[in-house]
Amino acid sequence: MDKKIKVAVIGATGAVGQVFMWMLSDHPWFEIAYATASASRIGLKYASTVHWVMPLEMPKNIRDIEVKEFNFAAMKEAGVTIVFSALPAEVAREAEPQLRENGFYVFSNAASMRYDSNVPILIPEANLESLDLIKKQGYPETGFVVTNANCVTTGLAMAVAPLRKHGIKSIMVHSYQSVSGAGYPGLSSFDITDNCIPFIKGEEEKIEKEIKKILSIDPEVYAFTVRVPVLFGHLEAVWLDFEQDVELQDVIDDWNNFKVVCDLPSTPALPVEYGSDNTFPQPKYAFWGNPRGMVVYTGRLKKKNGKIGFLLLVNNVVKGAAGGSIQNAEAFVQRFNLI
Structure with a gap:
């Protein structure tokens, strides 16, 4: 320019x-x-x-x-x-x-x-x-x-968007949210140090409402949100129930093929990146990627009773x-x- x-x-x-x-x-x-x-x-x-x-x-x-x-x-x-x-x-x-x-x-x-x-x-x-x-x-x-x-909804929507074509009947999500999500000065150290707080006011309702508006879908959505003693990065455990039979490789392929629809300075070449290591992803990776903090990371992919489960990590102050x-x-x- x-x-x-x-x-x-x-x-x-x-x-x-x-x-x-x-x-x-x-x-x-x-x-x-x-x-x-x-x-x-x-x-x-x-x-x-x-x-x-x-x-x-x-x-x-x-x-x-x-x-x-x-x-x-x-x-x-x-x-x-x-x-x-x-x-x-x-x-x-x-x-x-x-x-x-x-x-x-x-x-x-x-x-x-x-x-x-x-x-x-x-x-x-x-x-x-x-x-x-x-x-x-x-x-x-x-x-x-x-x-x-909402920051949790952003990570969830990014991981779910390329899977919409399979028909999503229900979404179950449990989030483990860093303290930076509460702003600064945020929570007292007496409340969060060596502790997790299993309620974040208004957060679950936002997730349940926003995911439907963003993706133009109408699944049942079940959410729990937990504040954890981590500085940056929200980790989410997700289970999806589909109308179609979906295999694990289908999900990986969908994420890998989730290409950018517009060439923007702040959009990663691969917006959702899957890692097969059982310890991936972790909040310490929140500022990874290019641009830093804009990639949503997924891992722990599994299938049980026809449902697909995985973990995801979103940088709550950057992408979120x-x-x-x-x-x-x-x-x-x-x-x-x-x-």
Whole structure:
């Protein structure tokens, strides 16, 4: 591109906001022109006010970015057209419609607008056509909101999408979710150290609801979600019941043939990678892949009583959060010929 598209990151100092800043720091299509955080941080340099929790060094070219106030006019003056939202759901419910009304193209990690009928829950590899819902929001005359899925749902949808053709009757999923999924500062160390918490408020309902909307399927979905003392990466144990007889090699072939439908900077060449070792995958692999953190890893594939079972690993803050939103923005830019 001769000229990069100017973007804003709203909520830039939180765990997901940090991933936005990291991934956008050298993005080939997007340039950070505006970053916001809480009122107490306004006017400060990013590196001096953020508690960096990423397991990677902070890029040098974002350290001196000044944190600014949440202001529509100032963002427009800075040339911003695309806004990446890392806002908490309760704040996003008020702010994101206002951003849309002010003409911004909003790519959100929040759950607050996911279930609106004209708002896509987008995963480009699985349901790229859902992007057309932005026209029902008024695009191109107005702005719009596109959401990504819940982090567990994202990993599940990626692994299940290439298997839809076999007819899915039911999905059983048990997730083992890292503490970064609770944000920062998140859980008390007294609660999670040497412990697992077998309930995450609202999470099971999100999975059961979102997988159907994303993949346009209507199976029975049974979910349990557990918080575990791991920093990054959500592990999921999945059992699928199919209408057709499916063999293990069919599943492996489907994953291996699950190619990219659009050539985007943040999309891996092989979005779902299967490993045959019995110890694979593990959360310590969460930042593997190219781009880092964007690959969903699967393993422990088995068949019992006609059902197919496997484990999967999704990076909850990258593919399952900020990286997914960036990928969604790339899909929009390409699909609607902004490049």
